[in-house]
Amino acid sequence: MDILLKGIIHDAIFAPSGLVYLLYSYLNKSSRPRIKRWIKTRSKSVLKIEKADIIIHSSSLGETKNSLIFSELIRDKLHNDGLKPHIAHTVFTETPFETFRNVHVIPIPLFSFLVKFIPNSLKLLIFYEKDIWPGYIISAKYKGSKIGIVSGKISKRSAELYRKFRMREIFSYVDFVFSAGDEFTERFEYAGFKNVQSSVDLKNLIFIKNYNFTSDRYKKHKAIVGISLRGNEEVEFLLKTREILKDYALFIAPRHDFEGTKKFLMGKGIDFISLTNISDYTLRSILSERKTKVFLIEGYGMIDKLLPYVSFAFVGGTILPFGGHNVLEPISFGLPVAVGENLWNIKDKDELTQSGVMFVVKSPEEFASIIKKGVDRQKILGYVERKRSRAEQELGKIYSKIKEVLGEKFV
Template sequence: MAGPRRYPWARWLYSAALYLLSPLVWRRVWREWVPTHLRRERLGAIVSESGCPRLWLHAASVGEVQAARPLIESLRQRYPRHRLVVTTMTATGAERVKSLFEDEVSHYFVPLDFPGAADRFIARLRPEMALFFETELWPNLLHACHRRGIPVAVVNGRLSAKGLRGYQRVRALMADALGKVDWLAAKSEQDAERFRTLGMPVERTSVVGSLKFDIPLDDATCIDSERLRIERETRPVWIAASTHAGEDEQVLMAHAGLREHHPDALLILVPRHPQRFEEVAALCRRRGERVARRSLDEPVQADTTVYLGDTMGELMALYGTADLAFVGGSLVPIGGHNLLEPASLGVAVLSGPELANFEDVAEVLREAGALIEVADAFALGEALIALMDDPEARHRQGVAGREVIAANQGALQRTLEGLDSFLRK
């Protein structure tokens, strides 16, 4: 069988464009920094790794780190001789790695995809294998791995219809990059077909399912949820999580509509990005809401209308204390966020129509009656009222969500079995 087609000229043009745009690229990542890391990591200038073999996993940001958590924990147990190294693009991703794993894994910022930076990073890290989570395809990093004979896998491979259209504009570049991927573990047949359209070899592609269904639930999360439930007493509570600019306003409008029918209703509002916490707190106050902030350990009083979840790493516990969960990034053109986290806790799930990033998950939940989609703030308010008035319907939807997750688990085991052919235990 003929090997994948190579287009080295496409990567050269891509690299030239990166160099021309480097002032803009560097400005974009300058703010993505934490004090424990030097900014020169962005140029691949890490301390050379030595000693035990290394396994490298790249996950872009906090959502991907959270989704990769079961895989990271399983890799540590399955390959105890290896040191696991996780890279992220964003500061919030770096902080999430630290909060989840402390010093049990190493963390670096992924280098910018300049040829020299990519080559320097791989030469110093020297991983036994590289794993890229979902759609993180960096041509020069892939080339640097390929040149040194380091096998590469794309795990939980995801490619939306919108993403495919964008990548088709640089089809030769993507074909060259995907030709250096040794194994694609795709979420669905639809995702696999989109990758194949871009040039991913069929014989190196497997459909394993979505890792997002393999959600770990620990006792600490349940304990925190129970404590928060006690604090809220018997008030109706809903959560709007991972919200974006332009979405918080719609959420607050829906909350105002809900409070006309349920005056004691409480909204737990969790913005997606920590740099927006102050902005969202100010927005709530301008709209006349009585706000308690979790970061300040402010208690929920009888007159509190919004509880601002302005901390990191506590979303699951906050989901667990709510009667209903709206998952953000879906009333604005972001593509949605993880619908399965609240569903795994038996919480009824709502979202907006913008679900391109989770279309496969949304379809399964929708067919099972475990997801309600709304078009705008008014429809969200109406749905909240209807569900708050009907505890039995809420319960049915919550049970349906848990059943969907139970029926679709197993991607983690299939992914680990696929990686076994590349790695020595």
């Protein structure tokens, strides 16, 4: 079947259901603000990417952050080989578009919109992790682009739906898939993807990017940072931990609800400072003066600047039943990490605890006791080095495949 015809059929099938979903969400008072934000974000984005040899697509804030690291490392390898591609980034959700510069948000994910959005110069479209749109695949193929997936993830339900809707022919356009593990490889193959091979979750790329920050030249102050905190209960947990430690500073970084956390701290009469921007100078100053003990991080993209200077991290979503968030980021800076008992989203949790880099705590008293006792820094550095080495190895495999499918030099 002709590719253009596939695109038209795709839109005929999915456009009506997409319109119904948007109308239903808009009429629902609870979801209306989200839909308005979705529409407003797209009104600010470009209608077409004018030039790009490679596009890397992701969705969430965390995925996009990792995809930007991936892009930087791949670009360096290409430059070393004398290749100078123009790499663009696209996202589907609003937060990464608002957080990172030079990131484009895709229009409605239908062929008729996407085929106008992507440039004729496109040579390779890479889906990073799990935001895989059939309309995007058809559009890239129509433009003559190669298509790949890296750190690929697909839910069991999505795999079953793709198989039910017979997407196998569309997925045959994908030239390579590096899945995030064996279970995902099986799901991709079940859904109809070809050329799938098991790789690793590329969250490990941060162990390459942040390796220099494990150096002893970064002074670790008596300070704790709570990352991706969910709910006042997790904030309260860390406030009690700080009260026990007394001379430690506490940085509070909510996952989303900055205003709610601020009201909670004010309601408890906590003396705190809100930080909407962080520089190395600001951090050194406030950690040296230490007149204020509690700091509220109000915004995204600041944690990276903070992690080289603190001595312990707590990752949220683990006291309340959310299953936990990314623990690898603070560990990649050479930091020990504490978590609550709700850990079902944290991969390799047994390895992390047995390696002495992650500690499961049940109370503020237990957390404070671990901090006072201290941790074996060599165990953490050994873990970081093992992860860095594995990430380098996997990146090399992916880069070789990218060069193979491109098979040409860039101007």
